[in-house]
Amino acid sequence: IKDKDGVLVGVYSIQLPPEFERSIEELQPECDLQAIAEAFEGAVNVAGLGRPADADLEKPLGCFKGHSAKSLSSLIDDTLRTGYPAGNTANSVADPYYDIKSHAVDATCAIAKTVEHLYKTKGYSIELIQKPNEEVYTEFKRYMKEELDFQGASGRVKFSGNDRPNALSVKQVLQGKEVDVGLVHPNGTISWIGNGTTNAFWAEEPED
Helix, strand or coil, rough: EEEECCECCCCCCCCCHHHHHHHHHHHCCCHHHHHHHHCCCCCCCEEEEECCCCHHHHCCCCCCCCCCCHHHHHHHHHHHHHHHCCCCCCCCCCCCCCCHHHHHHHHHHHHHHHHHHHHHHHHHHHHHHHHCCHHHHHHHHHHHHHHCCCEEECEEEECCEEEEECEEEEEEEEEEEEEEEEECCCCCCEEEECCCCCCCCCCCCCCC
């Protein structure tokens, strides 16, 4: 909360009391876990692949010496589960969002490679890179958008303007598990895995 002059005077937050937190089936008895799972069966989701194509999974990563995308992914999973250092429950993550983990490390790599370019190729000092003037900042953006290109943990990292073209994964819930059923390539073509999606679970939407 800020006063009339814009000075921060405090923080206002709302926290629901513990007794307010209830399972949905307490409010809607017919909406139990089994009913939700049955309704979700066959659901299709299209999202960023979050990893290289199978042919590139074992290729070495420039930013993470000694690791491929596959081995780094395994290390990240272990660290999220056990904390860092291993056994530190204070920073372990009980329910991480695995689909974006590789993008986070590639973002770090992208910044590191851009800083390397500014320092080694352009000759800017570390102090100037830390507190860039307009010239350095412009070169930072230009290099990242136009020249940066490397094989990352999430696939090829190469920007097109403000976007990063990459493959999309098509997944479908089958027998309670999310399964890869297709791949949408950056050029728009689709490669189906096996028979692709199935509409065996399609049903009319129930009336309210």
